[in-house]
Amino acid sequence: MxxxxxxxxxxxxxxxxxxxxxxxxxxxxxxxxxxxxxxxxxxxxxxxxxxxxxxxxxxxxxxxxxxxxxxxxxxxxxxxxxxxxxxxxxxxxxxxxxxxxxxxxxxxxxxxxxxxxxxxxxxxxxxxPDPLLIELRKVSTLKELGIVIQALAVRAGLSSVREVANRTGIPKTTVNHWYKGTRKPSLSRLSILAVLLGATDAEEKEFSLALGRIRITCEAWSPRSGQRCMLSETHRGRHQSIGGDRWLDDGELDGTQGPRTAANVGVRGPFW
CATH class of the missing domain: 1.10.260 (434 Repressor (Amino-terminal Domain))
Structure with a gap:
């Protein structure tokens, strides 16, 4: 040889x-x-x-x-x-x-x-293809985003919330909420985390796109149709479903049954 x-x-x-x-x-x-x-x-x-x-x-x-x-x-x-x-x-x-x-x-x-x-x-x-990129492109909920954030941390060799907090400067409680999908991160904070945990340029871009796809809707459900409120979780006033139902927090339907009068809200009228 x-x-x-x-x-x-x-x-x-x-x-x-x-x-x-x-x-x-x-x-x-x-x-x-x-x-x-x-x-x-x-x-x-x-x-x-x-x-x-x-x-x-x-x-x-x-x-x-x-x-x-x-x-x-x-x-x-x-x-x-x-x-x-x-x-x-x-x-x-x-x-x-x-x-x-x-x-x-x-x-x-x-x-x-x-x-x-x-x-x-x-x-x-x-x-x-980068497996993290594949998962990021599927993200549509906060819970799914939390799973990918945790996968990025594990890839960076960080197995605990404390380690992620120490590396990124983001509070442990905040990181924990992200992991569980109970709080939506801001774009600026998510970008900081991605960079400091070694995300590639392509992954950083996909994190941003994933965040934009997630829309947090209200948890209220229509008492008539069973449809979920389509408005933001921070909206005020009446709930509204995609089918047009409108209702208040006490479950009382509003807006789809005609004008609100004494008759259709269960009030007999003035006592005279």
């Missing part, structure tokens, strides 16, 4: 090990393109000393350090489960490069077969 990254002896595997490096570099470059960033713009985002740093990450001739790859991906907006998937792919590449440089495996055929299997699994993982 050659130590310069060349091909393995015939029959050991179907592809030269060096192609893993180039494919990894091409994949990284595509991430930047999909993020609509030039090399120079990405260099500025990750505060690189020069735009040549992103270029070196995608050079394809050597294994870049994980920290450099991580900074590159984060600059392109990747994070969460996708970033973890990239780490696993990088680890597979690290193993391959190590074997190329210093062959030590007693069964090269079995080793490279496993590398190829891990590589294909890794390619599938980095192309898989």
């Amino acid at each position: 050659r130590s310069d990254g060349g091909d393995l002896p015939a029959g050991v595997m179907n592809r030269p090990p060096s192609t893993y490096l180039q494919q990894f570099a091409d994949l990284l470059d595509q991430v930047r393109i999909d993020a609509d960033l030039t090399v120079r713009e990405l260099g500025e985002l990750i505060e690189a000393s020069s735009h040549s740093q992103p270029v070196r990450v995608t050079g394809g001739d050597r294994l870049p350090r994980w920290q450099s790859v991580s900074n590159y991906l984060i600059g392109c907006g990747a994070g969460g489960g996708i970033l973890q998937a990239w780490l696993e792919l990088w680890r597979t590449l690290h193993q391959a490069v190590g074997e190329i440089r210093r062959p030590s495996h007693p069964d090269p055929g079995a080793f490279w077969a496993q590398i190829e299997q891990d590589w294909q699994r890794g390619l599938t993982a980095i192309r898989r």
Whole structure:
């Protein structure tokens, strides 16, 4: 086996090990393109000393350090489960490069077969949609939002409300209400939490959209049709259902039975 990254002896595997490096570099470059960033713009985002740093990450001739790859991906907006998937792919590449440089495996055929299997699994993982994004796009209630907020916290390594409060500066009672779905967060506070818990740019945007989809309605129900009040929970005055029923807090129907007179509210009239 050659130590310069060349091909393995015939029959050991179907592809030269060096192609893993180039494919990894091409994949990284595509991430930047999909993020609509030039090399120079990405260099500025990750505060690189020069735009040549992103270029070196995608050079394809050597294994870049994980920290450099991580900074590159984060600059392109990747994070969460996708970033973890990239780490696993990088680890597979690290193993391959190590074997190329210093062959030590007693069964090269079995080793490279496993590398190829891990590589294909890794390619599938980095192309898989972010599970948090998928759940965020389904959110339509406060309870569902609370579940996703808690999932983001767990992903950030925070298992308790206290840890989330300490990390974000948001009171424990407030975080607890969000988890339970009993209080709607403001956009500004939700954005702070998302950023400090490591949400990607795409996830931050979806949190905002999810919050906009949630409409908190009144808990009152029509005594006639059984329909729920369609007005905001903070509305004042009569309740109103989508079917047109209007009623007061005491359950008395109003507005759909004609004018309110002494006869239709159970009052016989003046005593004279």
